[in-house]
Amino acid sequence: xxxxxxxxxxxxxxxxxxxxxxxxxxxxxxxxxxxxxxxxxxxxxxxxxxxxxxxxxxxxxxxxxxxxxxxxxxxxxxxxxxxxxxxxxxxxxxxxxxxxxxxxxxxxxxxxxxxxxxxxxxxxxxxxxxxxxxxx
Amino acid sequence: xxxxxxxxxxxxxxxxxxxxxxxxxxxxxxxxxxxxxxxxxxxxxxxxxxxxxxxxxxxxxxxxxxxxxxxxxxxxxxxxxxxxxxxxxxxxxxxxxxxxxxxxxxxxxxxxxxxxxxxxxxxxxxxxxxxxxxxxxxxxxxxxxxxxxxxxxxxxxxxxxxxxxxxxxxxxxxxxxxxxxxxxxxxxxxxxxxxxxxxxxxxxxxxxxxxxxxxxxxxxxxxxxxxxxxxxxxxxxxxxxxxxxxxxxxxxxxxxxxxxxxxxxxxxxxxxxxxxxxxxxxxxxxxxxxxxxxxxxxxxxxxxxxxxxxxxxxxxxxxxxxxxxxxxxxxxxxxxxxxxxxxxxxxxxxxxxxxxxxxxxxxxxxxxxxxxxxxxxxxxxxxxxxxxxxxxxxxxxxxxxxxxxxxxxxxxxxxxxxxxxxxxxxxxxxxxxxxxxxxxxxxxxxxxxxxxxxxxxxxxxxxxxxxxxxxxxxxxxxxxxxxxxxxxxxxxxxxxxxxxxxxxxxxxxxxxxxxxxxxxxxxxxxxxxxxxxxxxxxxxxxxxxxxxxxxxxxxxx
Numbered sequence: 139x140x141x142x143x144x145x146x147x148x149x150x151x152x153x154x155x156x157x158x159x160x161x162x163x164x165x166x167x168x169x170x171x172x173x174x175x176x177x178x179x180x181x182x183x184x185x186x187x188x189x190x191x192x193x194x195x196x197x198x199x200x201x202x203x204x205x206x207x208x209x210x211x212x213x214x215x216x217x218x219x220x221x222x223x224x225x226x227x228x229x230x231x232x233x234x235x236x237x238x239x240x241x242x243x244x245x246x247x248x249x250x251x252x253x254x255x256x257x258x259x260x261x262x263x264x265x266x267x268x269x270x271x272x273x274x
Numbered sequence: 275x276x277x278x279x280x281x282x283x284x285x286x287x288x289x290x291x292x293x294x295x296x297x298x299x300x301x302x303x304x305x306x307x308x309x310x311x312x313x314x315x316x317x318x319x320x321x322x323x324x325x326x327x328x329x330x331x332x333x334x335x336x337x338x339x340x341x342x343x344x345x346x347x348x349x350x351x352x353x354x355x356x357x358x359x360x361x362x363x364x365x366x367x368x369x370x371x372x373x374x375x376x377x378x379x380x381x382x383x384x385x386x387x388x389x390x391x392x393x394x395x396x397x398x399x400x401x402x403x404x405x406x407x408x409x410x411x412x413x414x415x416x417x418x419x420x421x422x423x424x425x426x427x428x429x430x431x432x433x434x435x436x437x438x439x440x441x442x443x444x445x446x447x448x449x450x451x452x453x454x455x456x457x458x459x460x461x462x463x464x465x466x467x468x469x470x471x472x473x474x475x476x477x478x479x480x481x482x483x484x485x486x487x488x489x490x491x492x493x494x495x496x497x498x499x500x501x502x503x504x505x506x507x508x509x510x511x512x513x514x515x516x517x518x519x520x521x522x523x524x525x526x527x528x529x530x531x532x533x534x535x536x537x538x539x540x541x542x543x544x545x546x547x548x549x550x551x552x553x554x555x556x557x558x559x560x561x562x563x564x565x566x567x568x569x570x571x572x573x574x575x576x577x578x579x580x581x582x583x584x585x586x587x588x589x590x591x592x593x594x595x596x597x598x599x600x601x602x603x604x605x606x607x608x609x610x611x612x613x614x615x616x617x618x619x620x621x622x623x624x625x626x627x628x629x630x631x632x633x634x635x636x637x638x639x640x641x642x643x644x645x646x647x648x649x650x651x652x653x654x655x656x657x658x659x660x661x662x663x664x665x666x667x668x669x670x671x672x673x674x675x676x677x678x679x680x681x682x683x684x685x686x687x688x689x690x691x692x693x694x695x696x697x698x699x700x701x702x703x704x705x706x707x708x709x710x711x712x713x714x715x716x717x718x719x720x721x722x723x724x725x726x727x728x729x730x731x732x733x734x735x736x737x738x739x740x741x742x743x744x745x746x747x748x749x750x751x752x753x754x755x756x757x758x759x760x761x762x763x764x765x766x767x768x769x770x771x772x773x774x775x776x777x778x779x780x781x782x783x784x785x786x787x788x789x790x791x792x793x794x795x796x797x798x799x800x801x802x803x804x805x806x807x808x809x810x811x812x813x814x815x816x817x818x819x820x821x822x823x824x825x826x827x828x829x830x831x
């Protein structure tokens with residue numbers, strides 16, 4: 139349920155439209171459980187870590203909750219503020235690329251012309267399953 | 275590559291029959307092979323101890339399988355979907371990457387017109403409704419070969435919807451009966467491909483090549499209208515032929531231009547559908563049917579042993595021949611779809627709605643693309659049957675082998691031989707030689723013109739059919755000689771000179787008085803010996819029926 143509340147909040151933040159239409163749902167009380175934090179950490183591969191970070195997240199949700207106060211009854215939702223603009227179409231010509239050297243400068247580690255990443259998606263270890271793994 | 279394709283696409287008699295009689299009914303039994311690896315393969319699913327299955331009560335072992343497909347086809351274009359970097363297979367790593375493809379800050383997507391046209395054309399060929407307005411969305415997931423952390427796709431409103439893919443195979447006693455099946459096309463969406471990861475387990479690292487990142491893909495979603503691996507494989511093969519005919523994708527599975535994910539579930543007929551699993555990484559025509567059939571059987575075994583099917587993603591291990599759960603994809607993912615803020619809606623027009631004075635480079639006219647649609651494989655096959663009186667199964671084989679149809683048509687252009695004869699030579703002799711040496715049609719040492727010339731010699735009875743086979747073998751050795759040269763060098767032409775033949779017959783009779791006596795005594799088989807002897811003298815260049823006539827005449831006198 140809390141996960142749901144968070145997702146609604148997130149959509150309100152980024153998507154606009156769905157957040158508006160779901161205002162009847164759970165009104166955030168601002169408290170976030172450890173399970174929700176863990177779920178978010180796994181989704182985002184971000185470690186919220188401290189109590190302070192959690193407090194910041196709670197504030198963000200409270201901020202987003204204010205969107206629910208806006209009355210949007212009878213208002214046609216928009217996809218984007220650009221939705222009445224023309225979508226430019228490009229001709230199928232090769233005009234970019236061939237800049238591996240420059241791009242690879244951004245990489246912490248490089249093998250030949252490859253970027254080097256950690257093996258697979260290393261999700262954060264579950265609370266009950268501390269699986270050992272080594273960083274590359 | 276050629277051999278499995280053929281097997282797959284024009285199911286043999288045994289197959290087609292199996293498919294029709296028993297395709298949607300599956301019986302208990304271990305999945306083919308892989309019994310030893312079963313435990314490892316299913317560790318996370320089969321937590322229950324393996325119970326030896328008891329005999330099912332009657333009527334209880336009837337299962338129906340349901341298979342739906344998601345097919346990703348790489349669009350054949352010079353540049354990527356949203357950037358001007360090149361699309362090319364097997365280029366040096368990270369050489370075909372723009373700043374946008376590497377997701378550097380401040381870069382924006384610019385849509386490639388060619389990719390949109392390819393999607394519209396494919397949609398029309400698959401009888402879809404083309405949406406005049408479609409939308410782009412971001413689908414988020416974290417993977418090192420997806421530098422933006424999201425893929426631009428079309429989730430809410432794809433470019434084409436509600437189509438159908440008709441695929442057919444030959445069945446019946448002589449495989450002369452064509453069975454048509456239809457899989458509904460739910461939608462076709464434009465989306466970006468990801469980069470490639472090379473996993474180096476030894477050093478515990480992943481090497482990332484972004485050359486493929488941002489290449490345009492058509493995702494074709496087929497409704498779960500198929501019921502076994504072979505049906506799915508045949509449908510995929512038909513789609514592959516359509517894409518290749520349209521030129522919208524090269525659809526070469528070996529180069530990853532066509533990738534298939536299958537959604538599979540089983541249920542008892544008349545009951546609601548079962549829980550489905552998704553089998554990913556079906557990137558080879560050979561394993562597609564095998565993987566699906568394995569998964570169907572695994573689910574049946576699991577359910578009959580009191581287990582349950584989890585809604586999970588599995589991958590097919592071609593070495594073990596079984597499907598394994600993918601640890602990366604455990605649990606339901608939240609892709610956090612959101613509208614792509616940097617791309618306004620994609621609008622398409624037809625002749626009626628085309629705005630006056632619009633820049634032709636900036637508008638896409640669906641009706642014009644419809645006019646440009648080439649002939650589709652099903653029509654080509656029908657034409658072959660009607661034009662040449664060809665058997666339907668032969669038309670399937672001609673289309674299923676890359677380049678074989680063109681070869682056939684080129685031979686037809688230059689020969690006076692009957693279409694049936696040409697078909698037989700192309701499908702039996704040529705294809706047989708190609709298969710034996712594992713060659714593609716384009717690698718054939720015998721050119722269409724050479725085969726046409728050979729068939730002309732055969733047609734005007736200049737050579738016998740056994741001599742023709744010999745000439746073909748010579749041509750195959752590819753020593754740069756024409757069929758006529760080979761015929762004259764090897765003295766393979768049929769003896770047309772009646773007088774010379776009569777002399778030879780006479781000489782043989784003189785040389786074998788004992789055999790002649792036998793004939794005269796009334797041994798009916800003795801004349802065959804004489805015929806054989808004459809043929810030997812003529813180096814098999816004389817027509818046996820003519821020899822027999824001459825001998826009979828001489829023996830009677």
